[in-house]
Amino acid sequence: MRRDFSLLELDPWRYETDAKGNxxxxxxxxxxxxxxxxxxxxxxxxxxxxxxxxxxxxxxxxSGFLLSYPTGRMDLRPRPHIYVVTCRHVIHGEPAHxxxxxxxxxGAKVVRFNAVxxxxxxxxxxxxxxxxxxxxxxxxxxxxxKRPSPVRAFRFIxxxxxxxEDLVTNLSLGIGNExxxxxxxxxxxxxxxxxxxxxxxHISCPLLPPQIDSFGEDIFLAEYRSLGKASGSPVFxxxxxxxxAFYKDQLEGNEHLLLGVNKGNTGYRSPAEEVSIQISKAPxxxxxxxxxxxxxxxxxxxxxxLLEKEDVRKQRQAIEDAIPLPPVCPPSIV
Numbered sequence: 001m002r003r004d005f006s007l008l009e010l011d012p013w014r015y016e017t018d019a020k021g022n023x024x025x026x027x028x029x030x031x032x033x034x035x036x037x038x039x040x041x042x043x044x045x046x047x048x049x050x051x052x053x054x055x056x057x058x059x060x061x062x063s064g065f066l067l068s069y070p071t072g073r074m075d076l077r078p079r080p081h082i083y084v085v086t087c088r089h090v091i092h093g094e095p096a097h098x099x100x101x102x103x104x105x106x107g108a109k110v111v112r113f114n115a116v117x118x119x120x121x122x123x124x125x126x127x128x129x130x131x132x133x134x135x136x137x138x139x140x141x142x143x144x145x146k147r148p149s150p151v152r153a154f155r156f157i158x159x160x161x162x163x164x165e166d167l168v169t170n171l172s173l174g175i176g177n178e179x180x181x182x183x184x185x186x187x188x189x190x191x192x193x194x195x196x197x198x199x200x201x202h203i204s205c206p207l208l209p210p211q212i213d214s215f216g217e218d219i220f221l222a223e224y225r226s227l228g229k230a231s232g233s234p235v236f237x238x239x240x241x242x243x244x245a246f247y248k249d250q251l252e253g254n255e256h257l258l259l260g261v262n263k264g265n266t267g268y269r270s271p272a273e274e275v276s277i278q279i280s281k282a283p284x285x286x287x288x289x290x291x292x293x294x295x296x297x298x299x300x301x302x303x304x305x306l307l308e309k310e311d312v313r314k315q316r317q318a319i320e321d322a323i324p325l326p327p328v329c330p331p332s333i334v
């Protein structure tokens with residue numbers, strides 16, 4: 001049931017009157033709290049080759065994160081399915097005429113993790129990716145032989161933290177809600193370990209119905225800067241104290257929910273004033289990409305739709321069916 005947040009004791013707006021008698025209101029929401037360091041450990045980096053992953057090539061690949069999906073068997077619940085999640089254009093690459101910098105980008109299917117011992121396990125995933133037709137999303141199930149050592153420093157985002165359309169309505173989510181993105185910062189890669197950063201911002205448009213981008217795909221807009229190679233980063237929603245108090249059953253005690261996947265910046269191209277700065281040999285050779293500080297985010301419910309596609313579901317089922325059932329203990333005789 002949807003709560004009414006217009007009650008006086010829950011009203012986040014403070015009303016004042018100026019000297020001319022004009023009445024206006026000021027939002028007095030709580031500031032963004034300290035983000036736990038643990039949340040950084042869901043982030044992974046993607047590169048086009050193992051060599052580039054080894055030294056953290058700053059002009060290659062993209063970002064991603066790890067997500068866990070529950071099994072259908074009770075005896076396997078402690079062993080959920082683990083996915084790498086990123087954007088479709090990260091794994092398939094971009095031709096020069098579609099890239100914001102006017103350069104061709106190869107597909108990136110090599111994933112770099114973090115480990116407790118300070119190393120960065122690198123795994124080439126190759127084929128086996130599932131991508132959405134109408135959404136800029138891609139997922140890859142981590143097979144048992146593709147997972148890094150059990151002694152690991154990364155964490156998974158449970159699938160139950162994905163925001164649904166019903167939750168958007170029930171929590172009255174929309175313009176002004178605080179969000180943050182976890183992902184790469186190019187040229188700060190470091191060879192020894194992944195060092196993801198956090199960018200903070202706000203939802204900038206209604207979540208429902210979603211916006212439609214130039215490719216005809218569902219997105220919403222958030223105001224935070226998304227520089228190159230941040231595509232595929234998870235975008236989290238900060239839950240307010242009021243929402244946690246009134247929707248504790250739906251939120252299950254979680255302070256952050258996964259609102260979507262960062263797709264990229266909504267910048268535009270502008271003619272370059274200095275023609276000597278030639279970006280490429282493409283038609284946009286004498287133009288530059290202008291950052292609008294507005295980012296496109298693929299909604300979390302579109303990611304859930306991909307996870308629940310028939311071929312993706314059958315793949316999980318086949319893995320579970322291949323695992324022997326535990327022995328059945330005979331009934332004890334009293």
